[in-house]
Amino acid sequence: MLTVNAYAATSATEPLAPMTIERREVGPHDVLIEIKYCGICHSDIHHARSDWGPVTYPVVPGHEIAGVVTQAGSEVTKHAVGDRVGVGCLVDSCRTCVNCRHGREQYCVQGGGTLTFGSVDKDGRLTQGGYSTHIVVTEDFVLKMPDGLEFHHAAPLMCAGITTYSPLRRFGAGPGKRVAVIGLGGLGHMAVKFARAMGAEVSVLSQSLKKMDDGLRLGADHYYATSDPETFEKLADAVDIIINTVSAKIDLDAFLGLLAVDGALVNLGAPAEPLSLHVFSLIRKGRSFAGSLIGGLPETQEMLDFCGEHGLGAEVEIIPAEGINEAYDRVLASDVRYRFVVNTSTLT
Numbered sequence: 001m002l003t004v005n006a007y008a009a010t011s012a013t014e015p016l017a018p019m020t021i022e023r024r025e026v027g028p029h030d031v032l033i034e035i036k037y038c039g040i041c042h043s044d045i046h047h048a049r050s051d052w053g054p055v056t057y058p059v060v061p062g063h064e065i066a067g068v069v070t071q072a073g074s075e076v077t078k079h080a081v082g083d084r085v086g087v088g089c090l091v092d093s094c095r096t097c098v099n100c101r102h103g104r105e106q107y108c109v110q111g112g113g114t115l116t117f118g119s120v121d122k123d124g125r126l127t128q129g130g131y132s133t134h135i136v137v138t139e140d141f142v143l144k145m146p147d148g149l150e151f152h153h154a155a156p157l158m159c160a161g162i163t164t165y166s167p168l169r170r171f172g173a174g175p176g177k178r179v180a181v182i183g184l185g186g187l188g189h190m191a192v193k194f195a196r197a198m199g200a201e202v203s204v205l206s207q208s209l210k211k212m213d214d215g216l217r218l219g220a221d222h223y224y225a226t227s228d229p230e231t232f233e234k235l236a237d238a239v240d241i242i243i244n245t246v247s248a249k250i251d252l253d254a255f256l257g258l259l260a261v262d263g264a265l266v267n268l269g270a271p272a273e274p275l276s277l278h279v280f281s282l283i284r285k286g287r288s289f290a291g292s293l294i295g296g297l298p299e300t301q302e303m304l305d306f307c308g309e310h311g312l313g314a315e316v317e318i319i320p321a322e323g324i325n326e327a328y329d330r331v332l333a334s335d336v337r338y339r340f341v342v343n344t345s346t347l348t
């Protein structure tokens with residue numbers, strides 16, 4: 001076992017605190033990664049606070065990991081010591097079900113794969129995430145970071161990046177398509193960047209106009225406040241793809257009303273409480289309401305390569321580990337520009 005420094009949640013209500021955890025020995029197919037930066041995803045907060053149900057504590061959140069391989073098992077062929085790599089929300093899956101075989105490991109029929117934290121691993125131990133100095137991961141679930149993209153800009157791609165890239169591709173974002181992104185936070189700002197890079201016309205739907213300059217700088221063509229009822233009149237029937245990144249309940253019917261015929265609203269936000277809608281919001285215009293969960297490994301590598309080609313990374317605020325609790329409060333207050341990343345060298 002390797003003892004490493006980490007930052008963990010010990011209950012749904014206590015602040016996160018420093019802790020040491022054990023990582024397994026590097027097996028023949030494993031790599032040991034020295035984590036350089038780890039992003040703070042709103043899902044970390046949902047999990048740490050038991051928003052989605054009971055949690056086994058202590059838990060080390062973090063599934064936006066960027067770092068360097070410092071040791072490779074005897075059978076490892078995909079990565080070598082010194083490689084720049086990333087790990088996202090998954091560290092393993094059954095590898096044999098229909099979804100795993102098609103590179104859609106996030107939909108593994110055996111429980112959706114092994115999550116980077118809060119899952120029971122194949123050795124029976126609970127997985128612990130990236131707010132730590134090192135992690136041991138089977139080589140197949142480790143991806144290659146594009147050259148030229150600094151680790152702190154790259155780390156958030158491992159969740160915020162793939163989660164927005166995947167549905168934009170699936171629903172055909174590109175020239176001639178009008179994309180609207182609800183919520184300009186971690187996921188939302190990546191959705192804007194990707195939709196722009198794919199050639200779509202991009203609108204941001206934010207609670208206010210506070211972040212308008214940023215939204216336009218990040219690549220949006222238009223910026224609207226959802227607190228202004230006129231937004232919903234102006235944009236009625238005028239959007240092809242809506243990406244909802246809001247971490248709370250929204251008025252789905254109001255947003256579905258913005259979709260043109262055959263348009264789709266893809267829900268990425270994962271609030272604990274159910275969302276409801278009137279079916280007439282869908283059937284009157286042949287609209288779809290869809291969901292999407294992160295992305296599989298091949299598509300995650302495709303997304304990273306796309307970011308390398310287009311020079312895309314996340315806008316980040318780098319924080320020391322001791323700043324994690326304050327960062328959580330700021331994310332909950334929609335005061336994030338646009339991802340906090342933990343400098344893991346501060347985990348002493």
Ligand code: NAP
Nearest residue numbers: 042043183184185186187206207246247248269270293294
């Ligand atoms: P985030 O950085 O907090 O961004 C969410 C944004 O939603 C906020 O910045 C804010 O944008 C808006 N918002 C927040 N509360 C709101 C409210 N009450 N009403 C209206 N708008 C509100 O969070 P994130 O890390 O991007 O994650 C967003 C959600 O996606 C979370 O629920 C997370 O768990 C989920 N998620 C899902 C997946 C997946 O695979 N489907 C993956 C990762 C995360 P404005 O200030 O611009 O309004």
Ligand code: ZN
Nearest residue numbers: 041043159160
């Ligand atoms: Zn995430």
Ligand code: ZN
Nearest residue numbers: 094097100108
């Ligand atoms: Zn599977």
